[in-house]
Amino acid sequence: MFGNQFNDLSKRFRGLINVFTKAQRSRGVALAAVANVYTPDFSAGIFFNFTPGANFTLANPTNMPDLGDHQSGSFFITQDATGSRTITFGNKYQAAGGISTIVLSTAPNTKDRIDYVVGPLGNVHVSIAKDIKA
Structure with a gap:
């Protein structure tokens, strides 16, 4: 009935200032590995959760925002009962001092959070909070 009228809403409202009167929330997305x-x-x-069972790669994201647009969120990573899992990154990830500065905690069952912001040129800037505890 409405055809494509609502398919372009994100483009139609791009550039407008949004004022939120309530908190904006997002459920965490469980990530599953394919060949680690x-x-x-x-x-x-915007929030992703996973517990690696081996050393792993965090590949470049799919469905990135358009160039010039931004997105931010976090990866919540829990070491399994073995621990010592290491991370490598796809080539779109960048960090202060270089991506090699992002090193996970190694103790079993440790929780780390990697925060990200997609920059205007499509790179994913990351930083880490390690060994998160109550």
Whole structure:
């Protein structure tokens, strides 16, 4: 009945200032590995959770925002009962001092959070909070 009228809403309202009167929330997306590679789909959410069972790669995200647009969120990573899992990154990830500065905690069952912001040129800037505890 409405055809494509509502398909372009995100483009139609791009550039407008949004004022939110309530908190904006997003459910965490559970990531599953294929051959020890986790590939986040940035259209599925902004928060991602996983527990690697081996050393792994965080691949470049799919469905990145358009160039010039931004997105931010977090990866919540829990070491399994073995621990010592290491991370490598796809080539779109960048960090202060270089991506090699992002090193996970190694103790079993440790929780780390990697925060990200997609920059205007499509790179994913990351920083880490390690060994998160109550």
